[in-house]
Every structure is written in C-alpha cells, then in structure tokens.
Amino acid sequence: MRVTRGFTVHGTVQGVGFRPFVHRLAGGLGLSGWVANVDGHVEGEVAGPADAVAEFRRRLRTDAPVLACVREVRWNDVTGAAPFQGRGRGAPPGPAAAGQGAVSGSGGETAPSTAQPRGGAAFDIRRSGPGPRSATARREIPADAAICDACLRELFTPGDRRYRYPFVNCTDCGPRATIIEDLPYDRVRTTMRRFPLCADCAVEYTNARDRRFHAEPVACPACGPTLAWESLRGERALKAAVGAVAAGGIIAVKGLGGYQLVCDATDPAAVAELRRRKRRPTKPFAVMVRDVPAAGRLARLNSTELALLTSSARPVVLLRARRGQGGAVPQVAPAVHSRQPVPAAHPGQPTPAPEPGLPTRSPAPAPVADRLGLFLPTTGLHHLLLHELDRPLVVTSGNLADEPIAIDDTDACRALKGVADGFLTHDRPIRARYDDSVVAAVGRLPLTVRRARGLAPAPLPLDPPASVPLAGAGAQLKHTFTLADAGVAHVGPHEGDLADAATYEAFTQAYADMCRLTGITPRAVAHDLHPGYLSTRWALEQPVPHVAVQHHHAHVAACAAEHGVRGPFLGVACDGLGLGDDGTLWGGEVFVADLTRYRRVGRFATAPLPGGEAAVRHPSRMALGHVFGAEPLGSPSLERVARGFLGRLDARLVEVVRSMVEREVNCPRASSAGRLFDTVASLLGLVDTVSYEGEAAVALEAAVGRAGRDHPVPLRHRVVRVGSLWVYDSAATLGDLLERQADGEPVPRLAAAFHSALAAVTAELVARAVEDGAPRTVCLGGGCFVNVPLLTQVRRRLRAQGLRVLVGRAVPVGDGGISYGQAAVAAARLTEAQQGKAKKER
Incomplete structure (x- = not known):
C-alpha cells in the first residue's frame, strides 16, 4: 500500500544538516517527497510504501545528525494528494524561485536540489522562503561547531583544493550562530551571502552524496573569505x-x-x-x-x-x-x-x-x-x-x-x-x-562555568513551561539574559559584567537580535531585586509586567528547573553578594523552596563590609570586618587571636576600619560565603587586594592543591539557633584557623581544613532543616560551587545522609545561570496566577 505523510520537525534542525539527512534517508528508502526550512523548523512530505514510510518515521529521530536536537515531530496524513509535483508548503512561489538558476552572482544561493532516490522517485530540498512569521513558531539557533575530523584532514592534505584554507567547513562543522542574520537558515540569510559559490563549491552543495550538501557556510579559496x-x-x-x-x-x-x-x-x-x-x-x-x-x-x-x-x-x-x-x-x-555590588546610591x-x-x-x-x-x-x-x-x-x-x-x-x-x-x-x-x-568536571560530573561559543544559544528545556513568552534580565556580573516560551529557554551568550556603556549596549543589541531570530516577544520580564543593577534598570523600563526574583532563589531555581524538579526542594546558595528580600546582603543561604517561592531556614553569620565595594576589592578589609564586627553568636572575640594578622597590616588602615565598624559607618552586613573565602585568603596571607573578581578564592583553592594527599582535621564550626533560623557561627572557624596558624600549621593544610569545615557546616545546616521537615532533594547554586574541593565534599556529605543532590550542568552555577533561574521562577509564578484566576472564575 502506498501512503503519503506530511511531517513538521521542531528543535535545533536548521544549520545542522537536517535537510540533507532527510534527503539521504528518504532516498535510501525509495521515498519521494520534499523537505524545506520553514520559519524556524523543518517541514516536508514523504510518499511510498507504507513499511518504508514507517521506517522513515522511526529513523527521522534515531538517526538525526550529531549537531541536531529533535524535540518534536508532528505527522499528518495527506489524503487524496495528487502525484508529487516537486513543490510543497515550504517552498516560495515557483517563478521567483525558479528564476535564480544554479548559482546566484549576488547572493550565492543555489537552486533547489532534486535527486533520484532508489527506485527512480524524486525527493526535493526546497529553497526556503522567509514566509509569514507564525506567532507560535519555535525557532532555535544552532551553535557554532568546531572543525570536524574530515575537514581537518583536508586542511593538511597537499593537493586538496582546501589545503591550508583557514575557513574549511562542512555540514557537520563551522560557524552557525555567529553568521546567521535571519531564519529560515539558508546562505542568503547569513553573512556568507557576500561570497557567491564558485562552480566547484556549487557542485558539492547540490550533490546529495557530498558531505557539503546544503552546507550553508561552504567556501574555498576561489570563492570564500580571505x-x-x-x-x-x-x-x-x-x-x-x-x-x-x-x-x-x-x-x-x-x-x-x-x-x-x-x-x-x-x-x-x-x-x-x-x-x-x-x-x-x-x-x-x-x-x-x-x-x-x-x-x-x-x-x-x-x-x-x-x-x-x-x-x-x-x-x-x-x-x-x-x-x-x-x-x-x-x-x-x-x-x-x-560577587555582587553592594547597595548604594551609585x-x-x-x-x-x-x-x-x-x-x-x-x-x-x-x-x-x-x-x-x-x-x-x-x-x-x-x-x-x-x-x-x-x-x-x-x-x-x-x-x-x-x-x-x-x-x-x-x-x-x-x-x-x-x-x-x-x-x-x-x-x-x-x-x-x-x-x-x-567548563569543568568534578569527578565525572560536567559543569558549565561560562556558556558562550559552541554552547549558546542552543536552547534548554524549561519545566514547567512558560505560559506566556518572557525574559530573564540576569544579574550584573557574568551577565546573560534568557528568552523563554512554552517549554524552551534560550539563554543568551555570556556578555561579561554590565560595568559600562559598551557592555550594556552589547547586551541590548544581543537581546534585540535574539528576540528577532527566535520570534519571541516577551510579555513579562523577570529581574533581580537589586535596584542598582543595570539589568534591573533595563527590565523596569520594559513596557510589560515585571517579576522580581531574589538573587539566590534564582540560583537554586536554575538548578531545580534544569533537573525538572517541580515540587518543593532544599536550596543551598553559596555565593558572593545578592540583595535579600529584607534589604540586607545575602550569600550563604539555605531555603525550603519551590519555583514560585522560598522560605529561609538557614544562613551564614553576618559580618560588616567596611567601605562597601572597597571590602570586595580588598579582602584584608573583609577580614578586618570579621575581626572587629563578627555577628555575636557566642564565640570568643577574634581580635585577641588575630594579633599576628593585625600586626602585618598598615596600622592606619586597621584603626580606620575599626572605627568604621564600631560606628557602623558604610559597613553593610552580609551573610556571604564568597566573602568568607576572601577573609580566609587574607588571614592566611595569600591575597589582600584583588585585581579581578574571585582572585582571593582562587588562591585559597590553589593552596588546597598544594596540601597534596594530606587530610587535616577540619576547622571548628558551630551552628546555633537564631529565631527561626539555623545560623553558622563563622567566628568559631576563623578563631580556630588563627590559633592553628599561630601554632605553625602550614597554609595549605589550613586551606584544606577550611574547605572541609565549610562542607561540614553546609551538611549540618541541611541536616537540621531536614530534621525540621524540609524536602530531601537538595539543589546547589551559587558561584562558590565551582570550587572543586568544596563541591566534592558537600556532595559526598549530603549523599551520605541519603539525600538527592543536584547541581547545574548545562546551566552555570554562577551568575551566568541567574537569568535562566529568573525565567523559571517567572514561568512558575505566572502559571500559578493564571490557574488561580481560572479557579476563581469557575
């Protein structure tokens, strides 16, 4: 029995060799039909024996190209169809398409490819047309791919016509996101339109058996970039x-x-x-x-x-x-x-x-x-x-x-x-x-530190799906933005720190381009609580509803959303600084949360940041803040055991900071794990002033590596109850560190002992929360968890308690993942609000 089936494929299916794959698959099975890039997806029809069409349907998913990601395939029966005429819904009107010939001298686009599959049936790759933009279309932008082995062999093969040609590429590799000007993805809508194909490249481009069949960036020394x-x-x-x-x-x-x-x-x-x-x-x-x-x-x-x-x-x-x-x-x-900027007028x-x-x-x-x-x-x-x-x-x-x-x-x-x-x-x-x-690996666990070339803007799943198109504006540092629609989130490339006009302009341009390419017009925007972030200011200027998301809730929500956790979970955020919903600075937090809300159940002790932002640039100031102003939770004062540390600093600085702390002048307090790392690095004499964010923590982690296989006794720690919260008394840890330093214990051992203490504290805070009825799924978030010794030990200790422990993989655990977490929270809240409204109306 002969049947005809229409199909629509959604996912990352443009710019990854999907149409050539469909062409070869149909030809090998003796099927006739057509395939085309339409808007942001692929459409086509196949006709032939029912068993061959069934095999085509199965292999369309299982045998897809390595760079493709097939998210959904929709099928429909084509009944009463006339014999295949070589033009389907995805093709532009015949006269305009047919008039372009085999090689265009201006745009470099070739004519549609028609081949004779097994059995003599014709299968066409139709030229894509812009067509009407559908409000429900799902468009995915393929990421750039590094040079493949086949192209690399050509690069170094004397006599090959692409020998030593720097821009060699094929269907399986080469530029994608960095050259796309519009979708559907065809050469005429990329920056390669400036390079008309020579006769040899045109033959490769139209030959179904060639690996450059419909490879849009294809070029050679005769016709390509120089x-x-x-x-x-x-x-x-x-x-x-x-x-x-x-x-x-x-x-x-x-x-x-x-x-x-x-x-x-x-x-x-x-x-x-x-x-x-x-x-x-x-x-x-x-x-x-x-x-x-x-x-x-x-x-x-x-x-x-x-x-x-x-x-x-x-x-x-x-x-x-x-x-x-x-x-x-x-x-x-x-x-x-x-690390985040502290609240200030400027x-x-x-x-x-x-x-x-x-x-x-x-x-x-x-x-x-x-x-x-x-x-x-x-x-x-x-x-x-x-x-x-x-x-x-x-x-x-x-x-x-x-x-x-x-x-x-x-x-x-x-x-x-x-x-x-x-x-x-x-x-x-x-x-x-x-x-x-x-990227990095903690044992066998891959982690994304910065999501940019080769990874972005490939979309990520979003669960629960966004009920309306929305955007996550991101944070201030390691900035990214996210566009979300339905069950897909497009995380934009790493932009860096929104520190000046040039970076801000780069962000707004990238955002506009991504909206245009994905077809997403956000109807809501999520943002950080910090009013001084440029991302927050931008979000509040958008003429759509705004969803404010606390910084560390976004961190743990990003982890939960990536892993599809829809119910309550325990969130642990070990981070630099983020504005809490009580107006203070947070950074070492334990939450009972879901994607819509959270409840703080634990935290690190607070300490002043003398000079605000100056304390972040100068870890010695942060250490002095702990020495003179640690939150009083029962541990002895640190000043007595810190005499050696105080003695090596400039006496005037010590007295100025002491006065600032005592008088509470420009000394915002913070419960920050990241700032505790800075403090310990300075107390151990590793770093007193930094030239880039994270330098002190890097030095401290490096010192652990020099400890070798030695496993020192962890530093002391205390967890106390303060109101409704379990609180880590970090002064106990710092006091033990200073005493052991005075006794001559080497810096690497003390650095290792500090990491062990912090892991033990995190495990205890989680254990206390679980004893109080918290969920047994733990989501870790925040930049401190890129630290290998810390993450390794925290995961081991929590797993030993029988807990399910999750950490971001494709989504950065640091601030590069904030926008995704914001989008997840906004999606959950908007869905909940819609459901609540519908319930009331019933």
Whole structure:
C-alpha cells in the first residue's frame, strides 16, 4: 500500500544538516517527497510504501545528525494528494524561485536540489522562503561547531583544493550562530551571502552524496573569505602573523565570535607585555594547545574532561595541571566565585570575572592554582597557527578590561591598536558576539562555568513551561539574559559584567537580535531585586509586567528547573553578594523552596563590609570586618587571636576600619560565603587586594592543591539557633584557623581544613532543616560551587545522609545561570496566577 505523510520537525534542525539527512534517508528508502526550512523548523512530505514510510518515521529521530536536537515531530496524513509535483508548503512561489538558476552572482544561493532516490522517485530540498512569521513558531539557533575530523584532514592534505584554507567547513562543522542574520537558515540569510559559490563549491552543495550538501557556510579559496595582514592576503598574511608571534609579539586574530589576542604562552616577556597592555595584571589567561597529546603533557584528564575538551563546542576546560615540567606548564585556572555590588546610591563598578590559564614562566604576579584552562583549536585558522608555531598559545578575549569582545573590524582596530602588534583579520563579518565557553568536571560530573561559543544559544528545556513568552534580565556580573516560551529557554551568550556603556549596549543589541531570530516577544520580564543593577534598570523600563526574583532563589531555581524538579526542594546558595528580600546582603543561604517561592531556614553569620565595594576589592578589609564586627553568636572575640594578622597590616588602615565598624559607618552586613573565602585568603596571607573578581578564592583553592594527599582535621564550626533560623557561627572557624596558624600549621593544610569545615557546616545546616521537615532533594547554586574541593565534599556529605543532590550542568552555577533561574521562577509564578484566576472564575 502506498501512503503519503506530511511531517513538521521542531528543535535545533536548521544549520545542522537536517535537510540533507532527510534527503539521504528518504532516498535510501525509495521515498519521494520534499523537505524545506520553514520559519524556524523543518517541514516536508514523504510518499511510498507504507513499511518504508514507517521506517522513515522511526529513523527521522534515531538517526538525526550529531549537531541536531529533535524535540518534536508532528505527522499528518495527506489524503487524496495528487502525484508529487516537486513543490510543497515550504517552498516560495515557483517563478521567483525558479528564476535564480544554479548559482546566484549576488547572493550565492543555489537552486533547489532534486535527486533520484532508489527506485527512480524524486525527493526535493526546497529553497526556503522567509514566509509569514507564525506567532507560535519555535525557532532555535544552532551553535557554532568546531572543525570536524574530515575537514581537518583536508586542511593538511597537499593537493586538496582546501589545503591550508583557514575557513574549511562542512555540514557537520563551522560557524552557525555567529553568521546567521535571519531564519529560515539558508546562505542568503547569513553573512556568507557576500561570497557567491564558485562552480566547484556549487557542485558539492547540490550533490546529495557530498558531505557539503546544503552546507550553508561552504567556501574555498576561489570563492570564500580571505585572510589579511595589512596589505598581505591569504598564505602570506598567515606567515606574517606567525612570524610576529614567533618573535615575541602579540597579535589580534579575528575568530568565530570575536577578536582574540594571541601570544606565545611559553614566552614570559610576551605574556607580561600582554598583561601590561591589556591592563590585566593577574587575571589568568586561557591556553590553546595543538591536540590531545599536547594537552595531556600539561594536564591530567579523566574521561569526562577528555569528552569536554574534544566536543564540538571546543570549550576552555579547567584541568589539573601536571607539575615538574620545568616551568613550561601553564598554571592558574581559577574557580569562579560570584560577587555582587553592594547597595548604594551609585554602586561601584565590579571587577572583571576570571578566565582560566596563565603561563607559569610569566613574571607577572598571579596566584598558583592546581588547575589550568586549556582548549583545542576551534577553526582551521587556529589549527594553522598552532601547526606553524608548534607551542601552546595564550588565546584570550580581544578587548580591554571590562569592555565587550570586539567583533567589528573598525572597532577592533580602535580598541586594540595599543594592545596588538598586528591584526590577522578576514572579510567575513561576525554577526553575533560569542566569547569562549568555559567548563569543568568534578569527578565525572560536567559543569558549565561560562556558556558562550559552541554552547549558546542552543536552547534548554524549561519545566514547567512558560505560559506566556518572557525574559530573564540576569544579574550584573557574568551577565546573560534568557528568552523563554512554552517549554524552551534560550539563554543568551555570556556578555561579561554590565560595568559600562559598551557592555550594556552589547547586551541590548544581543537581546534585540535574539528576540528577532527566535520570534519571541516577551510579555513579562523577570529581574533581580537589586535596584542598582543595570539589568534591573533595563527590565523596569520594559513596557510589560515585571517579576522580581531574589538573587539566590534564582540560583537554586536554575538548578531545580534544569533537573525538572517541580515540587518543593532544599536550596543551598553559596555565593558572593545578592540583595535579600529584607534589604540586607545575602550569600550563604539555605531555603525550603519551590519555583514560585522560598522560605529561609538557614544562613551564614553576618559580618560588616567596611567601605562597601572597597571590602570586595580588598579582602584584608573583609577580614578586618570579621575581626572587629563578627555577628555575636557566642564565640570568643577574634581580635585577641588575630594579633599576628593585625600586626602585618598598615596600622592606619586597621584603626580606620575599626572605627568604621564600631560606628557602623558604610559597613553593610552580609551573610556571604564568597566573602568568607576572601577573609580566609587574607588571614592566611595569600591575597589582600584583588585585581579581578574571585582572585582571593582562587588562591585559597590553589593552596588546597598544594596540601597534596594530606587530610587535616577540619576547622571548628558551630551552628546555633537564631529565631527561626539555623545560623553558622563563622567566628568559631576563623578563631580556630588563627590559633592553628599561630601554632605553625602550614597554609595549605589550613586551606584544606577550611574547605572541609565549610562542607561540614553546609551538611549540618541541611541536616537540621531536614530534621525540621524540609524536602530531601537538595539543589546547589551559587558561584562558590565551582570550587572543586568544596563541591566534592558537600556532595559526598549530603549523599551520605541519603539525600538527592543536584547541581547545574548545562546551566552555570554562577551568575551566568541567574537569568535562566529568573525565567523559571517567572514561568512558575505566572502559571500559578493564571490557574488561580481560572479557579476563581469557575
């Protein structure tokens, strides 16, 4: 029996080789029909024997391309259909389409592809048309994908026509999100429309058996983008850039999602000069290595880390550094801890977020960590640079401190002219800004630290679904935004810190572009409680209903929503600073919560932040705040045991801070886990002043790595009852630390003992809450949980209590996940409100 079936496929199905896959699948089964990109999804029809159509239906999901994500397939019977005529609902009107010919001299789009599958039946890939935008259409933007093995072989095969061509790509790899100008995804709606296909590329593009069949970014030296270095082009430009790096210079390279600054990672003078020019004295750099064996010589990798390193996203992976490599090993790959500006009439500008990796031999001061940030080449251009130079390279964002990464050629030359010795650029425009993603593994558990190139903007599930389209505005640091509609959330790329007009402008532009591409027009916007955040100010300017979400509720809600937890849970937030609903600063919190509301059941003790934002930039001030003003919960005063610490600080600073604390002048109090890390780092003499956010915590975690296999006795801790809350008395821990330091215990042992104490405290606070009837599912959130020793020990202790322990994986546990958590809370609250209204009306 012969049947005809229509299908509609939703998900990430454009820009991932889905139409060519459908074409090959139907051809192999002897089916006729058509397929097309329509709006943001794929539509088509197949006709043929019923058993073959059934097999097509099964394999449409199971055999989809590796970069695709099929979320929903809808089928309909096509009854009484006329014989297949080669044009379906997804095709634009015939005359306009047919008149374009095989190769367009202006747009570079080829004519529809028609092949003769087995049995002589015709199957067509129809040219996509913009068509009417449906209010219910689901559009997903594919992320960029690193160069695949097949293209890499071509890159280094003499005689291949793409030999040493930096922009080699195919259906399985290459730029996507960074070149898309509009959907449906076709070449004419990408920045590749500027490069008409040559005859050879057009043959590949229209050949169903070729892996470049309908690969929209396809190009070659004859018709594609070209490298440039001043007046030089192509191979000569590449050689000039390689020579500049080899001579100790710094170059700006136009990457997939923006410009990158590149220098020799093993040249201390080059790294020091990059630090000076970029105004980045200690903040770590990422290091790109040639291949997996090169990474293995510098770091230890488990199977999870290897999978992350070699994934198509090619993120920066935080790895355990090998020691004893003669100083050639890049060190310092930080854990990232969240810090928020303190409430003030005019909140101070936050310092930047950390980035992994720093060459060991750099003379610039930097804390020594046992982790480093490594990543593999993303593009053919990266491979060529590493092949020619044969050494690790620092590859970092092409910007100055606090500014967004440059994507426009003119802006890059202006911003980086004092940093780069030369520019290796090309003539393919970058449509969207995407910095490098950063990930880590805690044992076998993968964590996303920064969700950007290769990962964003691939959508994430949202459960419960949003009843109306909405946006999450994000926080102030590590900023992202989220667009949500139905059961899907599109988390925008990492924008950095909303510290100045340029970053804010980059955010608003990215938001507008994402709304246009996804087709989502938010009818509500969720935001942080902090009135000084630029994201909050922006949200309150939007002419839609506003949903205020407490910072740490958003952290734990992000974890719960990612894992599909719809009922009550215990939320543990270990973070920097966030405004609480009582107007004070929070950061070490235990909640009984669901996605609509929360109840605070535990917290860390409070301590003053002398000078507000100044205490965050100067951990010594934070330590003095604990010494002179720790919350009185029964532990002895710290001043007596802190004499050694006080003695090494400037006496005038000590007296000024003492007076501020005693008089409560500009000393907001905070229950912050992140600020406790800063305090301990300063008390141990590791860091007193930081140049980037999280530096003190990085140094403290690094000290744990130097403790080796030693397992010191945890520092003392106390948990007391204060009203309705269980409260961690951190003064007991700090007092024990100072006493053991005075007795000569080494810093690494004390750092390890502090991490163990904090894990024990977290487990006890959770245990007390469970005893009081709290749920047994625990969701962990907040930037402190990127700290490997802390997360490892907390998970182990909570699991030993028989609890279900969850932590974000695809959603960053730090502030990069705040917007997703805000969207989840807003979706739940709006749904609850609608249900309540409907109930009343009944």
